[in-house]
Amino acid sequence: MTTTMLAETPATYSPPKQFRLSGLGLLRSEWTKFWSLRSSWIVMVCAAAFGAGIGIALAFDYAADADTGGEAAEAQMGLSALDVMFGFGMSAVFIAVLGVLFISGEYTTGSIRSTMSAAPKRTGVLWAKTAVFGTIVLAVYAALLLATFFVTQLIMADTPAGGVGLGDTGVFRVLSGYVVTTVYLGLLGLALGAILRNSAGSISFYIGAIMVLPMLMVQLPWQWVRDIAPYTPGNVPNTLTMPDTAGAQLSLGQSWAWMGVWMVVSFGLAAVLLKRRDV
Amino acid sequence: MGRVPCGRSVGGMIEIEHLTKRYGKKTAVDDLSFTVKPGVVTGFLGPNGAGKSTTMRAIVGLDAPTAGTVRVNGRRYNQFRSPMTEVGALLEAKSVHAGRSAYKHLLALAHTHSIPKRRVREVIDTVGLSDVAGKRVGGFSLGMGQRLGIAVALLGDPAVLILDEPVNGLDPDGVRWIRQLLKSLAAEGRTVFLSSHLMSELSQTADHLVVIGQGKLLADTTVDDFVNGRSGEKVKVVSPDAAALAERLQGPGIAISSPKTGVLEIQGTEAAVVGTTAAAHGLVLHELSIQRASLEDVFMELTADVVEYQQTRKEGVAA
Ligand SMILES: Nc1ncnc2c1ncn2[C@@H]1O[C@H](COP(=O)(O)OP(=O)(O)O)[C@@H](O)[C@H]1O
Numbered sequence: 001m002t003t004t005m006l007a008e009t010p011a012t013y014s015p016p017k018q019f020r021l022s023g024l025g026l027l028r029s030e031w032t033k034f035w036s037l038r039s040s041w042i043v044m045v046c047a048a049a050f051g052a053g054i055g056i057a058l059a060f061d062y063a064a065d066a067d068t069g070g071e072a073a074e075a076q077m078g079l080s081a082l083d084v085m086f087g088f089g090m091s092a093v094f095i096a097v098l099g100v101l102f103i104s105g106e107y108t109t110g111s112i113r114s115t116m117s118a119a120p121k122r123t124g125v126l127w128a129k130t131a132v133f134g135t136i137v138l139a140v141y142a143a144l145l146l147a148t149f150f151v152t153q154l155i156m157a158d159t160p161a162g163g164v165g166l167g168d169t170g171v172f173r174v175l176s177g178y179v180v181t182t183v184y185l186g187l188l189g190l191a192l193g194a195i196l197r198n199s200a201g202s203i204s205f206y207i208g209a210i211m212v213l214p215m216l217m218v219q220l221p222w223q224w225v226r227d228i229a230p231y232t233p234g235n236v237p238n239t240l241t242m243p244d245t246a247g248a249q250l251s252l253g254q255s256w257a258w259m260g261v262w263m264v265v266s267f268g269l270a271a272v273l274l275k276r277r278d279v
Numbered sequence: 280m281g282r283v284p285c286g287r288s289v290g291g292m293i294e295i296e297h298l299t300k301r302y303g304k305k306t307a308v309d310d311l312s313f314t315v316k317p318g319v320v321t322g323f324l325g326p327n328g329a330g331k332s333t334t335m336r337a338i339v340g341l342d343a344p345t346a347g348t349v350r351v352n353g354r355r356y357n358q359f360r361s362p363m364t365e366v367g368a369l370l371e372a373k374s375v376h377a378g379r380s381a382y383k384h385l386l387a388l389a390h391t392h393s394i395p396k397r398r399v400r401e402v403i404d405t406v407g408l409s410d411v412a413g414k415r416v417g418g419f420s421l422g423m424g425q426r427l428g429i430a431v432a433l434l435g436d437p438a439v440l441i442l443d444e445p446v447n448g449l450d451p452d453g454v455r456w457i458r459q460l461l462k463s464l465a466a467e468g469r470t471v472f473l474s475s476h477l478m479s480e481l482s483q484t485a486d487h488l489v490v491i492g493q494g495k496l497l498a499d500t501t502v503d504d505f506v507n508g509r510s511g512e513k514v515k516v517v518s519p520d521a522a523a524l525a526e527r528l529q530g531p532g533i534a535i536s537s538p539k540t541g542v543l544e545i546q547g548t549e550a551a552v553v554g555t556t557a558a559a560h561g562l563v564l565h566e567l568s569i570q571r572a573s574l575e576d577v578f579m580e581l582t583a584d585v586v587e588y589q590q591t592r593k594e595g596v597a598a
């Protein structure tokens with residue numbers, strides 16, 4: 001009986017054994033996806049130009065004022081060498097938008113279907129995206145901050161703000177604070193994109209709820225609203241980039257802890273929804 | 280948990296059992312059960328909105344069933360160690376980021392399973408996109424998007440191929456090409472499952488048919504049986520004595536119609552019986568032939584009650 005069954009069976013096909021889904025494979029896949037989009041490059045260059053550009057322009061401005069020894073220089077005596085970096089705080093919005101697009105772009109184009117058919121456990125894709133995006137932002141911003149610091153120091157060499165080294169108190173902490181803040185906000189954008197799955201919606205939400213709302217909250221007449229404002233996702237990293245943390249609403253430790261809380265909350269929600277929802 | 284070497288499931292078989300999928304109040308698939316076997320091309324036929332795409336998304340685990348199970352090779356899709364070698368799917372044309380090149384899109388997917396660049400080049404050649412592989416997908420036509428989708432499905436050299444309306448947007452050359460391709464893939468022992476809302480697209484490609492309407496199974500049969508077993512054959516007679524012949528042929532289970540004078544179409548009997556009857560009564564015949572209902576006719580008849588969007592159906596037929 002078995003023989004007749006076998007005889008009637010047409011060619012049986014067995015798929016290749018050497019192709020295997022792996023975590024490393026997912027990382028390589030997301031790496032390729034990130035760099036194969038022109039928009040990634042454009043947004044990265046914009047963010048860099050914005051942060052470094054403002055820093056360098058401020059440094060030149062400061063050096064020129066110091067030369068003439070005018071009133072402006074007097075007024076700026078309080079400006080420390082690190083204040084010229086503040087453009088990097090503003091450039092983080094580019095990175096957050098990039099984080100949103102890195103995942104929401106897959107939903108709006110429909111490529112998420114092939115992505116999730118290739119990795120049906122789904123969450124592996126989210127972690128791979130997070131790792132790849134976080135690492136890229138970390139590396140690019142670390143290089144950018146260091147380069148901008150040295151260039152601005154060169155420009156301001158003959159001014160009171162010059163002559164500052166990486167080893168001086170607070171310098172390395174503030175520089176790395178900008179890097180960490182940017183990575184944090186970028187990842188917040190990524191989680192948001194995974195939760196809302198819609199580019200325009202996620203970007204609007206980021207600008208409205210993460211950037212603008214905390215600023216509005218401190219203007220409102222209710223004390224309790226003002227009290228919780230420092231703990232909102234967009235505000236918790238603020239202490240990291242302050243040269244002087246004495247007057248900060250959150251201590252450095254609290255700042256880190258709250259960033260951790262918001263990462264766990266946002267990525268936890270993103271992962272649960274990713275598992276439960278239809279693609 | 281281990282694989283059963285001699286289990287019920289043949290390698291590459293798709294087994295759908297009591298699959299139900301609801302989106303809110305809308306029931307897209309309603310207690311659907313069927314299996315798709317390897318070695319043949321199985322067509323998945325149904326009017327627009329019948330639930331074909333939903334069923335296919337459920338097979339690759341993108342949409343979770345509201346009830347019932349879907350198994351490939353005896354397992355749930357998300358249990359596969361290397362899903363791309365088990366099932367390759369084309370679910371929607373051009374579901375690729377417009378800013379990415381075809382090559383990079385395929386490469387990114389290939390990386391997940393450590394599939395080498397050589398294989399990426401190979402599938403690009405197979406689907407005929409070599410000249411445009413480096414171009415941004417945004418500029419692709421629908422047909423090129425379909426070809427890219429087919430390349431994605433083939434990338435892992437999978438045992439099962441699931442293609443949702445793969446013929447849409449392809450030019451006649453492309454249609455011929457994909458028919459050949461699917462037949463040869465099935466001949467290698469793979470499972471090939473493709474959907475269409477047009478019978479004519481499947482009649483020349485598929486060996487087996489699964490027909491659904493409003494999420495329910497209407498037929499699960501071979502293409503030949505589908506045509507013969509449904510409205511069956513008609514015997515056509517052209518005769519100057521048509522009226523007399525009709526009288527002699529009448530009987531239980533026999534339906535005779537006369538589309539015009541001198542012509543009869545008889546259902547429920549055979550040509551031999553008609554010829555013998557005519558000879559026995561000395562009636563002249565000018566033509567005696569067997570009329571097979573076209574597949575499209577049979578499909579229309581079958582789905583007439585369950586067509587959700589009359590308008591869509593008419594457009595579909597006209598196309
Ligand atoms: N994600 C969804 N949300 C709501 N309704 C859906 C969704 N997907 C499909 N449907 C509905 O389910 C039915 C079946 O759709 P579909 O599977 O796309 O049919 P087909 O592919 O046969 O044309 C349709 O009425 C469709 O509107």
Ligand SMILES: [Mg+2]
Pocket residue numbers: 328331332333443
């Ligand atoms: Mg469909």
